[in-house]
Each structure stands twice: as structure tokens, then as C-alpha cells.
Amino acid sequence: MTETPAQAFDALLQRHRGIVLKIAGSYARGAEDRADLAQEIAVQLWRAWPGYDPARSFSTWMYRIALNAAISFLRGQAQADRSVPLDDHADTLAGGAAFDPETHERLRLLQRFMATLGPLDRALLLLYLEERSGREIAEVLGIGESNVTTRVGRIKQRLREYAAASFHD
Known part of the structure; x- marks a missing residue:
């Protein structure tokens, strides 16, 4: 039994969903905005799916589409402060592992820097x-x-x- 294009897309999206979560976590503010951005990225990936060349790296293609969607999302935001509160998604950035206060502070500093x-x-x-x-x-x-x-x-x-x-x- 062969996979449909939709099934193949869904399998690849699930395998590489960490990319979507990291980008959404880096470009959106708050849990609701991150969820909206992750959904928008998935939509843009699906729209671009017919043009994907399987001879090329899926993750590279996915990053390009996801980052373009995130940048468009960011441009659409009217907020002056685009910093992302790290506390809401620290597990995503830290791989879910427990970390010490110094590491936590470094991650917060990096997140604030990225927002600049x-x-x-x-x-x-x-x-x-x-x-x-x-x-x-x-x-x-x-x-x-x-x-x-x-x-x-x-x-x-x-x-x-x-x-x-x-x-x-």
C-alpha cells in the first residue's frame, strides 16, 4: 500500500515538528501567538508541498518555508516589543532537560538578545x-x-x- 501525498507530508511534518516549534517559539509572543504561528507554518508548508523536491533535504526546505512564514507573521504584528517570554517555552529551548539557574539565566539573555x-x-x-x-x-x-x-x-x-x-x- 503506497502513501498518499497527504500522508507523506504528515509523516515528514511530524518527524520534523521540532523545527516548527523552535521557529514559532523564537518569533511569536505568548502561547496563543506561538500556536497561531505554528499553524500558519503548517499551512504554508502544505501549500508549498507540491513544489518540494525529494532529492533535496526536507529539513532545509522546511526551515526556508517556516522562516519565511515567521518573518511574515512578525511583520504583521503591530507590537513594538517583540521579545518572547522564555519561561513559557523554556522546555522547548532546553530540550526538556532540567537545567540550573545559571543556564536558565543564559537562555533568558540569549532570548532577549535574539529579540533585538x-x-x-x-x-x-x-x-x-x-x-x-x-x-x-x-x-x-x-x-x-x-x-x-x-x-x-x-x-x-x-x-x-x-x-x-x-x-x-
Whole structure:
């Protein structure tokens, strides 16, 4: 018995649902907005599904569609403060594992820093933290690999400066 396209899509979506949750957690504020964004990402993935080339990496394709949906969602938000409260989804970011207060504070700092980044740099940092290769990040974001390297270096420097300023406050 062969799978229908809908069944194949659903199986891949379930296998890679962590991508959707991480992106929704990074781009949306509050549980309701995260749920709305996750649903919007799933809709956009389904709409794009007929154009998916199985010869290519599904997760790379999924990241590209999901990040575009998240950036569109972010642009549609009228809120000035786009920070995401980490407490509501810390288990998602920490892989569900228990962690100590110092680690928790570092995650909160990282989340606050990510909220200061523009959509492209936020997406780049998210992929970098996922340990995606420079080539895969470039493919997902549609930029050159050398641009990825340069931007990662700049983001790391900004993060160091942000952390230093935060610890002095």
C-alpha cells in the first residue's frame, strides 16, 4: 500500500515538528501567538508541498518555508516589543532537560538578545544554534556562504557586547 501525498507530508511534518516549534517559539509572543504561528507554518508548508523536491533535504526546505512564514507573521504584528517570554517555552529551548539557574539565566539573555535582532539575523542565529552548516544556512536563507560566516561573526560580537552590558546593569 503506497502513501498518499497527504500522508507523506504528515509523516515528514511530524518527524520534523521540532523545527516548527523552535521557529514559532523564537518569533511569536505568548502561547496563543506561538500556536497561531505554528499553524500558519503548517499551512504554508502544505501549500508549498507540491513544489518540494525529494532529492533535496526536507529539513532545509522546511526551515526556508517556516522562516519565511515567521518573518511574515512578525511583520504583521503591530507590537513594538517583540521579545518572547522564555519561561513559557523554556522546555522547548532546553530540550526538556532540567537545567540550573545559571543556564536558565543564559537562555533568558540569549532570548532577549535574539529579540533585538532583525528577522534575517534572528533566523541565521537560530540555524547556527541548531548547528546547521554554513552551506545549509546559506541555502535556507538565500544568501552566500561567505555572507553567513561574516554575519555569524558579527552576531557573536554583538552578543558578547550585549552580555557584557547586561551583566554590568
